[in-house]
Amino acid sequence: MAANSEFFNNRAQNGLVVVHEPPKFDLESYISNYQGRTKLDRLKSIGATSTCLCLDALRLAMEEARRGKDVDAYMQVMEILQKIVPGDPLSETDLDWVARTKLVEKAESDRLDQELKGYKNNMIRESIRMANEDIAFHAYQIGDFGSALKAYARAREFRQTARHEIELFLKLAMVHLATKQLHHLGNAIQRVLAQPLPTEDKDIIDALLPPLNGLVSLAAKNYADAARSFIATPQSYTALEPRAGIDFQKELITGNDIAVYGGLCALASMSPQELKERVLDSATFRHFLELEPHIRRAISLFCSCNYSACLEILDSHRNDYLLDVYLQPHLLQLYELVRRKSIVQYFKPFNKVTLDEMQTRFPSTDGRPIEEELVDMIKRGSLEARLDLVDRLLISPTPHPRSALQAQALDMAQSYERTLRLRLMRMNMLHANLVVASGKGRGPHMEALRGGQAMTMEDVAGSNGSYGDLMDY
Template sequence: MASNVADSPFFQQQKAKGNIIVHDPPKFDLESYISNYDGFTRLDRLHHIGSHSAYLAVDAYRIAIAEAKQGKNVKLYLLLVEELSQIAPNDPAALTDTAWAEKKTREVQQEQDRLDHELKSYKNNLIKESIRMGNEDMGHFFYACGDWSAAHKAYMRMREHCTSNKHLADMTLRLVFVSIAQKSWLGVQSHVAKVDAAQLKGDEKIKLEPIISACTGLAHMCTSNFRDAATNFIHTFPTFLTLEPAAGITWQREVLSGNDIAVYGGLCALASMDRSELQNQVLANSDFRNFLELEPHIRRAITLFCNSKYSACLEILEGYRNDYLLDVYLSKVLSTIYGRIRTKSIVQYFIPFSCVTLDEMATKFQLTGEFATIEDELETMINNGTLDARIDLVDRLLISPPTNPRYNVHADALAMAEKYDHTLRLRLTRLNMLAAGMEIRPDKNQPREGPPGTGEGLSSGMRGIGSRLGLT
């Protein structure tokens, strides 16, 4: 069945566009995985899985089409049905429900007209709170219809009618929510910074901190800023798992689950931190440990890396590659993250040795398909300055460049002697100047006319030197 799906016109088009197609089954169960999500992210993730997994395509599209018919996004429903018809044309779900689409389109238009009429009446009455809520209702409506740009504009129009800091914070959180749906990561960072700067106090501010950390980490990860992403993810408070809805949004179900934070934070940390940082900031972090317990294999991979068992760490990560390629956010940066982890592992593995056989390197670090041979990968790392080594193709060795410890010790000793000699000469010069009476001191009888370093203070000091030398 999977082979037939992979040969379908839809996946042939995906392959021609250069999109990744996953043919092997993932480790997760689709229904259990998708039960962690609600709202648009549920549909978005199902659509991503269906369009990238030949094994789960039909099941994912069936669930997504059923979900889409429960909402107002008619365009998304038609797109899902069209794509499924190219994958499995004989499937009942691949037939467009024209009657439902026409009926839902009319209902959506009627609801939009009603909301427009209500908002106009609120504006005529000049009641700020009613106008704010009217714009908020319009934003909710456009978001449900999948019109992100209109939803963003509607939420932005709430700003001038907000009468409290909480209203401003809720409005900005909605803008963050829409920007995530748009995958506009610079917008996410900008709006999250505004939420963080909001003048909220007490429990309201504490409640928003996990949301700010998680959304900031997601934005940094999707822009390949893995160090900052890891920092934000690992400092997300475990209260995120039990947060009450903020701005009407259940963030741990409608944006990121606790499992996502564990996976994203663990992988970004592996890609950007050294072993001591991983041990101190990740494994020893009591807050992040609550997330790592949801994904034990990530904690095991980090532990193996800290214990210098790099091949075992990479083996665990490779086992979950297909799962992560089907993640709507992680798939676009996964190759970069895995590449950095692999590069760090090779560099760390080679540090204690003066030479290692290429066959041993090939055994320890199995090729993943990006390079034809281990020699090509090592050559690339040497050329870009990541690995300080040389390749001996005759004896098939990876050799550390020869060093001369005796020369280094002698050079350091000479540099220290020169520095000591220079310092000693400066001190002797100062002592000779003091003995000759050439020390600059302020005149005790005349008050200093300017601050230290100005012309007035210096002139009085020079008069003192002149009197001592008999020039005045």
């Protein structure tokens, strides 16, 4: 019923992701790893994407929203439910709860504003800072992220210690993650890096910055940097104690997320040798890979040239990753990059391969013939090959010895010409007594040429070649 709803039909027509097959994970077990706004955002994403889990996910999202203060988030969940199952009792909006919650929110906002005005009149800096932070946190809870950012900016003006700066950064990070404007999070990271960190806070920042940087790079589609950041996450991240009221493993990303994000970005951007040295053999990232053994197995298969098995593992978890709030916008591109790398690596040792063999090794996931994909790769320059559609062969380009010999001859001629010019220059300099020998006096011609400052061989060789080149002649 939900699969045929107008809501999912419209999403598909607009090119948005719709997942019809059930994922491998159990929804309640999966979502129990998260809490707070991260939990709500993930449930909303699953509910708006999966035709199998939409009702369960949206029901849990509705319950999570009602435990909080964000009326807008609750209304968004109910709006989706009404589009999927119109007329169902589950989709009836609790208007009484909405009205009561709005009154409580307004009363709390007014109270916090009055407290701030009183502290401003008394000019108590620490109280002003704390009042602004309370206003910001309240705005974050009710979903008013713009006001939260403004209040945190005002609080920064009254910070007095480095610890205040660190805790402010952590709270700002959660707001930026909620807004999905991760480039602003990158700016906040640069600001905190410019601050001298207290010794007791350095371990927390060192553990948090790699996954945060990874999310920023992932959002910017810079998968190589994202891979390096996630891989650099220390094992201590999974043991971080809550700070500034934030439970990082449940409100930011889990260790499982780090393994999946880092593994997929590494597969898409690193060579087989880099994968082995920097991922599989990494003492720190190995701990995260143990949480997601299929990711480790996929990387191991890629490094051992078993590309078909690697792609099969990734395809078997495609639906799971399409429901991930951070991976969903990038998953198809990541999978395409891994597939193209696999094709290039598979073809490297051969002079020619039949298209039927390529189709068997790399079955299409979208029904497109393999030759169309190969033509696209050749046009993009990612695959150096020729396509013979008559004999249905993929052919490696034949090297041209004559062209290589001609290029080598031209390089040699240029090298000889440079050598000759250097030798002639040295002969002329010696003949004109323009060279100052080590330990001897300077010639009058040199003094006149440099205005009283004698030139050495190094001076002359500076723009024409190295001193060693001249002395060799």
